[in-house]
Amino acid sequence: MRNSIKVFAPATVANVVCGYDVLGFAVNAPGDEVVMRLTETKGIIISKITGDGGKLPLSPEKNTVSASVQHYLNHIGKPDFGLDIELHKKMPIGSGLGSSSASTVAGLFAVNSLFDNLLTNQELVPFAMKGEELACGYGHADNVAPALMGGFVLIRSYEPLDIISLPHPEDMHAAIVYPEVDVPTKDARQMIRSKVLLKDAVTQWGNVAGLVSGLFMKDYDLIGRSMTDVLVEPTRAILIPDFYVLRQLALGAGAIGFGISGSGPSVFALTKDAETANKITEKLQSHLKGLAINSLSFVSEVNKKGPVILD
Incomplete structure (x- = not known):
């Protein structure tokens, strides 16, 4: 098991005009970066956030990255696992490009990688939706699913969650x-x-x-x-x-x-x-x-x- 990891997660375009809450696609830029390190101290701390202009909370309970990572740790039976998280915002907050999603996905991908990919990227989507719920009051998946899976995605159903990867023209x-x-x-x-x-x-x-x-x-x-x-x-x-x-x-x-x-x-x-x-x-x-x-x-x-x- 590695001791630290640095991850980039992409911005996304959700809805794609007619597909409110059910369609989205990922883009190469912008995006966010997360640096995650193992610690001997129990629990999650957020030691640094850059690029947010002081807008985002350092409290692990209130930050979308740490909150979703905690859900993941609870799921795998390691609720008190020690992690230090740095979040580096490389995209504007409140832009409509999935800013909270990119941060959350970077954190989840990082912790899952530290644990040798216990879950697939698609299986991480429900945990990322917890971050979206904290950010905007509703756990939609049209940002986090394409950010995690890449490409175009369709969320056919939320209950139960049913996510489908869609093809697209290569030169689009x-x-x-x-x-x-x-x-x-x-x-x-x-x-x-x-x-x-x-x-x-x-x-x-x-x-x-x-x-x-x-x-x-x-x-x-x-x-x-x-x-x-x-x-x-x-x-x-x-x-x-x-x-x-x-x-x-x-x-x-x-x-x-x-x-x-x-x-x-x-x-x-x-x-x-x-x-x-x-x-x-x-x-x-x-x-x-x-x-x-x-x-x-x-x-x-x-x-x-x-x-x-x-x-």
Whole structure:
């Protein structure tokens, strides 16, 4: 058993427009890093957090990384096992890119690796969902599942948990822009209406089925015309400056489809290549700059690996 480990876990795009809480995919950048060391003292301590601007708790009971790792240790029968955890945030908090998920997944992958991979990455998902529950009040899996498993995933069911890896076109890229405005995940979730019209539900079901079919068939046109959300996006778009202008700019520059990443404020476009993705991020950032809004951009293929050991 090794004494220490350093792990990177990727950011994720959840929902993928029409798949609220059931679809997500991982990207190569950004992401978070966790350094974990064995200690002789019983229990978990978080000795350092960097890159968070002092926002995240050092208390093991309140931090998503340590809380989910504790659930894992309880499960394997080592509740008092001694661990020292460092969390290095390499991505913005509250960006809609699965910030809490990346941290939690890095921690779980690290502790599971220290114990010689007692569980598969997919079997770690329920423990990661505990971290999401602590972060935003609801243990959804559309960030943690792709962060752990890589690629595109479908959460077919939550009770019982049923997660399916989906194929995708090999040359597909994501163009992501994070406008630096505040959209707390809890607030964004509370805005969503609890009842929907049957005709809207039928439209959404068709789009989710179309998107999944398009991924299997590697049919960009079908993927694009399925990336429509009539249930959640109309509400969340209000929180994102000039969302519909940004969408038109992206589609005009060659995007297959465009939408909100997770609860926002990050937006993303799917493209057929890196060149188009870079062109889209430039156009979106230029428009946001004209609104006096700073932004960050990321261009990435779909991440197929999930978390990786760095040392």
